[in-house]
Each structure stands twice: as structure tokens, then as C-alpha cells.
Amino acid sequence: MTSEMFVISGGGTGAKVVEALVHLCAAGLGPRRLHVLLVDSDTSNGNLTRAAATAKSYRAMRRWPWSVRAQVREGALARFGLGRTEVWLELFGTELHVYDLTEQIQTVLNGGLATAADSAQMRLLLDLLYDPSEQTTDCSDGFRARPNLGCLLLADHLAEKLPVKAKAFLDAMQLAARTQQERIPVVVTASVFGGTGASLLPIARQAVRGALKQAGMERDQLARFDWAAVKMLPHYQPDERQDSVDPDRFLLDTASALQYYSTVYDSSAEDARYNAIFLVGSDNPGRNKVRAVLGEGTQANPAYLEEFVAALAVLRFGETPADAGTPMRVFVPEAVTWESLPHARWQELRERMAFLLHLGAFYLRRGSGSRDEQRTQGVARLIRNVDDADLAKFPWYGEILEPWGQHHPAFKATDPGRRVSVLRNSGVMQDLSLSAMLSPATEYFGRLLLWAETALQSTDTTFLELATTDDYSDLFGAMSRVKAEEIDSARGEGSEARPIEPLQDNGLVRVLRTAITAMVHQHRQPGRVDRRNGGFVLVENDRIRLRTTSQQTCDTLREIEMGGVIEEYRRTALS
Amino acid sequence: MLFHLVCFLAFSAVTAAAAFLLTRGKLHRAWNRAGPKPIADALEKRNRILLLVVASILAVLAFFEAAVPRLAYEVQDLQSNALEESLPGWVLFSVGNGSISWMLYLAMLGGIVAGLLGGTIGALRTDPDLRRVGVLDVI
Numbered sequence: 001m002t003s004e005m006f007v008i009s010g011g012g013t014g015a016k017v018v019e020a021l022v023h024l025c026a027a028g029l030g031p032r033r034l035h036v037l038l039v040d041s042d043t044s045n046g047n048l049t050r051a052a053a054t055a056k057s058y059r060a061m062r063r064w065p066w067s068v069r070a071q072v073r074e075g076a077l078a079r080f081g082l083g084r085t086e087v088w089l090e091l092f093g094t095e096l097h098v099y100d101l102t103e104q105i106q107t108v109l110n111g112g113l114a115t116a117a118d119s120a121q122m123r124l125l126l127d128l129l130y131d132p133s134e135q136t137t138d139c140s141d142g143f144r145a146r147p148n149l150g151c152l153l154l155a156d157h158l159a160e161k162l163p164v165k166a167k168a169f170l171d172a173m174q175l176a177a178r179t180q181q182e183r184i185p186v187v188v189t190a191s192v193f194g195g196t197g198a199s200l201l202p203i204a205r206q207a208v209r210g211a212l213k214q215a216g217m218e219r220d221q222l223a224r225f226d227w228a229a230v231k232m233l234p235h236y237q238p239d240e241r242q243d244s245v246d247p248d249r250f251l252l253d254t255a256s257a258l259q260y261y262s263t264v265y266d267s268s269a270e271d272a273r274y275n276a277i278f279l280v281g282s283d284n285p286g287r288n289k290v291r292a293v294l295g296e297g298t299q300a301n302p303a304y305l306e307e308f309v310a311a312l313a314v315l316r317f318g319e320t321p322a323d324a325g326t327p328m329r330v331f332v333p334e335a336v337t338w339e340s341l342p343h344a345r346w347q348e349l350r351e352r353m354a355f356l357l358h359l360g361a362f363y364l365r366r367g368s369g370s371r372d373e374q375r376t377q378g379v380a381r382l383i384r385n386v387d388d389a390d391l392a393k394f395p396w397y398g399e400i401l402e403p404w405g406q407h408h409p410a411f412k413a414t415d416p417g418r419r420v421s422v423l424r425n426s427g428v429m430q431d432l433s434l435s436a437m438l439s440p441a442t443e444y445f446g447r448l449l450l451w452a453e454t455a456l457q458s459t460d461t462t463f464l465e466l467a468t469t470d471d472y473s474d475l476f477g478a479m480s481r482v483k484a485e486e487i488d489s490a491r492g493e494g495s496e497a498r499p500i501e502p503l504q505d506n507g508l509v510r511v512l513r514t515a516i517t518a519m520v521h522q523h524r525q526p527g528r529v530d531r532r533n534g535g536f537v538l539v540e541n542d543r544i545r546l547r548t549t550s551q552q553t554c555d556t557l558r559e560i561e562m563g564g565v566i567e568e569y570r571r572t573a574l575s
Numbered sequence: 576m577l578f579h580l581v582c583f584l585a586f587s588a589v590t591a592a593a594a595f596l597l598t599r600g601k602l603h604r605a606w607n608r609a610g611p612k613p614i615a616d617a618l619e620k621r622n623r624i625l626l627l628v629v630a631s632i633l634a635v636l637a638f639f640e641a642a643v644p645r646l647a648y649e650v651q652d653l654q655s656n657a658l659e660e661s662l663p664g665w666v667l668f669s670v671g672n673g674s675i676s677w678m679l680y681l682a683m684l685g686g687i688v689a690g691l692l693g694g695t696i697g698a699l700r701t702d703p704d705l706r707r708v709g710v711l712d713v714i
Binding site for chain 2: 389
């Protein structure tokens, strides 16, 4: 994977691709550094705010170390205690920077296109090309599937605002061009059938290059950027027409837009073209029906598989440079399987996503409130609800938390019988405490599972299954065999291991790293732990079978007063 | 003395085997999803009740031995015949109207306590999640 990558997303669909990309980064599949610029004129687009909130939540998680070095015994000699290997796994490994350019467009704020008619001929031309509502719209909720309007306004808007409002993004590009020796992938992603995104696609490269040139970037540095576009074709369908957003026109608009883009790329200057283009679509957009709403916070559609595929295409371009000799390739799989996804190592993709999703489910699972079924609870509930004495009896408390807590003066000075209470108390151990990370972790994992529920599970394609017949009680048993040394190292910039500073760590994150290590043990070496409740299985029949339900995720979110997050994923969903 | 040692070991072995099987069965069924502390608490309760019952039975036996001389003589004979002739009588019995074979009862009770703890802890050690449950937690 490349070390640094830039992504520019346009409109709500572009933001949803970014959302999927953030989760892929959380699974440890992203580049080392990822810069994302969210572009929209719909300042309160629900999809955009959700992507931004997911990224923020990701960053709260990434603040802590997520590397594990699991010791497993593999191969024929494993049963004799030989064949020991180290398995490195790092979640939240990507340094993610998110910038936004979500200003409303000045021209339209001043009264719309109508104000540009300074002569009778111009008025006639405007009347020919734009209807009255288009001429006066303030575009506060985007271009409403009218790229004819968007293109006209967005180019000027970007030229004006990029150097000011997205200066940090441009600075990061400049720094990368100065310091990186390798190619620097830049991907623009948006929908072809919408308004803002479709308007951005033909002008993004030229606008950014123009801004970089204006900032004084040399030609050879500009040439280091390798540009691609990931374009989303219609993959969902509003249930009815709303204003200019007409689902019946999506395919027609898409065909026209693609035709238009091809003429732009053929006729425009080289710096407007993309070196690679990925198109992601659906054979049946009607499969993903949404309630028709326009802009504002209400436009928050469920996540879809196509956006996940688009995010994988973004990462694929990060790994594989564009080759001018590559012919157009079309993939129309009969069924979408892990193998058919655009990722060079699909087994790794499946495994990493499974580790992350199981961790989320293991964290958020509610389980039974009964004391006799403590191990059916998820980590969040266990940490919040069980008595101090109960928590202290878990072996991972003695192996992973107590020796680590000794590095903190307040913990060390406390009577051993009261240490669990100190460890839980953010007033004493502050950021290092178990409770300090409860809310951020609940929010991130809640978002992950709510996203995955629709992105990885549909009527035709099922990568994910939610079930309650089993629980994660065996995983608690496996956690009891994890050694502190397995979670106390991180991989540096190179590949050498370095110890994690105890005071740069958090108690809850240590518990979750222990859970990941236990999953690696169980996955790679299933005989290691006595299976009483069916054992932990990472992937069953190509499906990631999470031992929780959507209801449990929502209940845990509500319990930690994050019920609002649920609404962000279901506002326009149609059952 | 050997008789009492054998008695201790026999009761210990039988109780240990019973406690091991009983505990392991519970771990696999009723407690297969419980946390370590609730398991320890349940075992503590169970073991205390068991020991209370055993101690009560032995106390009743001792009472009958003291109250019914004929029963006491029978028990004395049993111990004397079982290689205890070399030991002075007070080691074996406290003499009353009848007597109390306290050494025998102590060996039995000790064996049951040791067996119960050994069997319980042995069963707990088969589950890595119960590693931190100690002897004092289950008695």
C-alpha cells in the first residue's frame, strides 16, 4: 500500500464512499496517511455529516495504539509446541486527515444565476438552458441532480474557495509532493447521477491543479500526482420524485453525463483528465429503495455495497498505478463474492473486515443482564455494569490491566482491593481510564455495525450475518491466555517492533487489543482454547457471522446516550 | 495413625473426584457463560453448605457415640483392630460416658475438606478464564 493518498469526494454519495473508506482504514487496509477533502454545497447533507462524524470517531480511536503481535503455533509441528510464528495485526493504522469545503456558493447566495443576466441575449440563453427554479435556487441542499447547473457554478466556486477554505488540504499535497519519492495517488469520487458530485467530476483535477500552480508548485512536482476517478452509477432509488430529483431519469442522466465526460476528456487539456477511471454501478438500483428527501440533515441514506466496492476501488488505485496500456475491463459477476471484489488479496480483506466487525460486535453485544451469564455481555456492558470484585477476577485483568496500571502513580498508591475502581474512574486516571474510551469506542463501533448492516448485507449479497444463537463467551476464555507481551508492541514506520509506552495507552484499548489477539489465536490455532460454547469462528461459509443483532447494537448505543447515531443510518431507509 | 491416614486419604480421594466431576459438569452446563466471580461465589456457597452438612453428620455421630456406650465400644474396637493398638487411647478417643472418636471424625472431615477444595480447584484450572479464582475464594 502506498504511504500517502489523497481523496476528493463530491456530494452525498462521494461522502458515503469516504465513510466506507474510513472503515477499511479501521480494518488496517488503508494507506499510512490519507487526506480526504469533502466537497459539497449542501452544507448540512446528512450523508456528508455522517461521513465526517465517522472520520472524527475513527480519529478518536486512532489516538491509541491498536497493534497486536499474536504468538501462534501453526503447521504440522504445532501439536508438539513447535512452529511458533508471530502474527502482526494493526487496526486503525491509517493517519486520517479530513478537510471540508462545504461553503454555499456565492453566486447563488447573491440571487442565483438570474443575477448573471446582464443583457437581453444572456437572459434568453439562461431561459433556454435553465428553468426558473434553477435560475434562482440558493443550492443550500446541493444541485439536486442538476449537474448542468452544478458544473457552471462549481468550477468558479472551487477556483475561489480552494486556496482559502481548503488550504490545509493543498498544503498537505504540496508537502507530499516535496517529500514523497513515489507516485502520489489522488482519487476523486462522486456519483454521476446526482448534482454536486456529477458536477465535481469533470472539473476537480483542473481546479486542484490550478490552485496548486497558483500556490507555486513546480511542474515536476505536479506530475508526481497520479489521478483517478471513482464514479458511482445509480445504485439506489428514491421511492418518488422530489422536485428535480427524478429517479426515473437517473439512468438517462447517467448515460448523458458519461457521454459528456468522454467529450470533456477528449477535448480538454491534459490536466483535466484522469489516468484511471473506475465505474461502480448496480444491475438493479431498485434493490436499494430510499425515502425521497432533499438535502439538509434529512438526506442520510443507508450505506450500500456499491459504496464499499467504490472504496475498495480507491484503495486499489492506491496500490496499483494507472497504466496507459490497460484496456477497459468490465466485471459483471453473477454473484458478488469476496473473490470478485476489487482487492488484490481478497482473503486478507475478508479476514481484516471480520476481525474489525467481530471486535465491534464483541464490544457492543448486550447479552443477558443475569450475573450467571456475565460472559454473554459485550465488553462495554461488562466494563460499565459489573462489580469491581467481579472484574478483578477475570484473568486478563491480572495479566493485562493490573501490571500496566502500576505505571500510574495513583493506581500504584491505591490499595489492591480498590484498584479496579481507580482504573474505571476517569477522574483519577483521566484519559488512561477504562471509562474515558467507553463513549468514543461505543460511537465508532456503533457506526461500524450500523454501516455494515446495509453495506455488507443485502437481498442478493451477504457478507455479513447477524445472529444471537451464539455469544462470545469463548472469546473471554481465549482472552485469558493472551500474554501482555503480545499487546505491548507496535510496528514503527519501518517494520521493526517498538514497545508501547505505558502512559500512551488506555485501559479499554488494552482490553480490546487483548480481544483481537484472542481472535487471532482462535482463528489461527483453534485447538488452543477449550471450546465450551461452540468456539469463536472468524468466517463461516464466506460470511462474517456476528454474534449480535441490530437491536442489541441500538440498545447499547441508547444506553450510552448515543441514540441519535442510529437515526443517521435509518432516516431514509424503507423497510 | 495409619488407619486415620488411610481414612483421610480415602475420603479425600472420593470427595475430590466427586467435587471435580460435579464442578466440571456445572462449568460446562449451568455456569458455561458465567464470569469467574459469580462462579467462585456459587462454589463457595455450595462448598460451605456441603461442609456444614458433613460436619453436622459427624457431630450427630459423635453425640450418639457419647450417649450410647455400646456404639462407642464398637467404634473403638474398629479403630483398635485397625492397627491403632500402639497409640494411647486419648489420642483416639476422648472418654466420656461412652467416648468420642475425635481423631477418626477429624480425619474424615479433613479428608472431605481437602478433597472438596482439591477437586473444585482442579476443575476450575481446566478453564483458563477461572485462573484467578483461588482456594480461599471457594471455601
